Amino acid sequence: MSRRPRRTHSASFKAKVALAAIKGERTIAQLAEQFDVHPNQITSWKTQLEDGAADVFAPAAAGAKRLRPSM
Numbered sequence: 310m311s312r313r314p315r316r317t318h319s320a321s322f323k324a325k326v327a328l329a330a331i332k333g334e335r336t337i338a339q340l341a342e343q344f345d346v347h348p349n350q351i352t353s354w355k356t357q358l359e360d361g362a363a364d365v366f367a368p369a370a371a372g373a374k375r376l377r378p379s380m
Contacts, residue, residue: 323354324358326351
C-alpha cells in the first residue's frame, strides 16, 4: 500500500472546512469524506478557528494600519 504524498491546504480551504464543522449540519466524518481530509484535521482547524475568532474584533495593534481611516 503506497502512501499519499503530503498535501498543503490553503487558508481559505481550511476556513471553509472549519466553518462547515462549526455549522454542525453534517458530522465530522461526513465532512472528512466530502473534503477528503482526516477527521482529526477538521477538528484541529475548527478549534483553531474558534480560538482565533475573537482576534477579528480586537483593536488593531499599535502602529498597524487600519482598514478604514478614522474620521
